[in-house]
Amino acid sequence: MALDLSVIVVSHRRGDELVFCLDDLAAQVTEDPFEVVLVLQEYPAGAAASLRDRFGRRLELRIVEYPRGLGMPRARNEGLRVARGEIVAFLDDDVRLPSHWAAAMLALYRNSKVGAVGGYVDHPVQYTPVRKTMYRMLGLTSDRFTIDWGGFNRGPSNHLPGEQPAQWLTGCNMSFRRSALDQIGRFDEGLGTFWHEDVDATHRVARAGWSVVSSGRMAVQHYPSTINRPPLHTQMRERERLRVLFVWKVIGDKPMWRARYAARLLLQAAAMAVVGAAKLDLRIPLNVIRGGWEGYRGLAAARAASGAEKIG
Numbered sequence: 001m002a003l004d005l006s007v008i009v010v011s012h013r014r015g016d017e018l019v020f021c022l023d024d025l026a027a028q029v030t031e032d033p034f035e036v037v038l039v040l041q042e043y044p045a046g047a048a049a050s051l052r053d054r055f056g057r058r059l060e061l062r063i064v065e066y067p068r069g070l071g072m073p074r075a076r077n078e079g080l081r082v083a084r085g086e087i088v089a090f091l092d093d094d095v096r097l098p099s100h101w102a103a104a105m106l107a108l109y110r111n112s113k114v115g116a117v118g119g120y121v122d123h124p125v126q127y128t129p130v131r132k133t134m135y136r137m138l139g140l141t142s143d144r145f146t147i148d149w150g151g152f153n154r155g156p157s158n159h160l161p162g163e164q165p166a167q168w169l170t171g172c173n174m175s176f177r178r179s180a181l182d183q184i185g186r187f188d189e190g191l192g193t194f195w196h197e198d199v200d201a202t203h204r205v206a207r208a209g210w211s212v213v214s215s216g217r218m219a220v221q222h223y224p225s226t227i228n229r230p231p232l233h234t235q236m237r238e239r240e241r242l243r244v245l246f247v248w249k250v251i252g253d254k255p256m257w258r259a260r261y262a263a264r265l266l267l268q269a270a271a272m273a274v275v276g277a278a279k280l281d282l283r284i285p286l287n288v289i290r291g292g293w294e295g296y297r298g299l300a301a302a303r304a305a306s307g308a309e310k311i312g
Helices: 015-026 048-057 072-082 101-108 129-138 178-181 197-207 232-251 257-278 283-295 299-306
Strands: 003-012 032-039 060-066 086-092 113-120 154-158 163-165 173-177 211-222
Touching: 003 015, 003 072, 003 101, 003 129, 003 154, 015 048, 032 048, 048 060, 060 072, 060 211, 072 086, 072 178, 072 197, 086 101, 086 178, 101 113, 101 211, 113 178, 113 197, 113 299, 129 257, 154 211, 163 299, 173 211, 197 232, 232 257, 232 283, 232 299, 257 283, 283 299
Parallel strands: 003 032, 003 086, 032 060, 113 211
Antiparallel strands: 086 173, 113 173, 163 211
């Protein structure tokens, strides 16, 4: 049976980065046809027409435009609304792909038990071998995509060449069987504007009984754009504030989940203190604690906003 693929790329004012990503999609070597759905936010007038002129002969494009940023969960859901594929993949606009990316992904969906597939995300400019080793020693990364005892997600600092089971996948480079994503209610817009919606959705797919796979052949390179990206100390506060709802979803039914979360948050702050010292910015670890406390205090409201009690 032929597999129909939709590749959804959410982009917020990153026209230069998006062009490189689309070039890589146009260069995919696969016998399976696919469409590319662009969710453009705060782009100037005429941007969609320009992209159609440049890529319309090389890609099947579907473009939706919004005058302001929607936040990542809602933007992903808007892409899903217009996508037609049985398989739906998500890429960030600032990643670069190998030409076999689509073919490697679709091959794994020939197993009907597979509900989500993703791959390693490398950061060639940011993460040197020394930095990867340091992150691994601090416990910020793992040997695969795992959820630890405190409900925190950890990704691999490197990836084996083949496939391995995963408990979550990163939004830069993830895909779903549409029926699996529909089963869990799509992306939780109550998680905020950015962070954790990818971890949450892929983990809920796994908990629903689907196989989630991470493939070394699907590795992409991420060149994080500075556009729309606040300083690291600001990111840490927001990330930890929003993480609490996800942690509650994962371990909230387990004994002493609050104590487990608090202990894990302190370890996170300690690890980020090393990063903060290296960057001469102690706001980084302090904002880990601050964001976690704010998220914990606002958990009841966050649960109500997300409808988390109804989410599998």
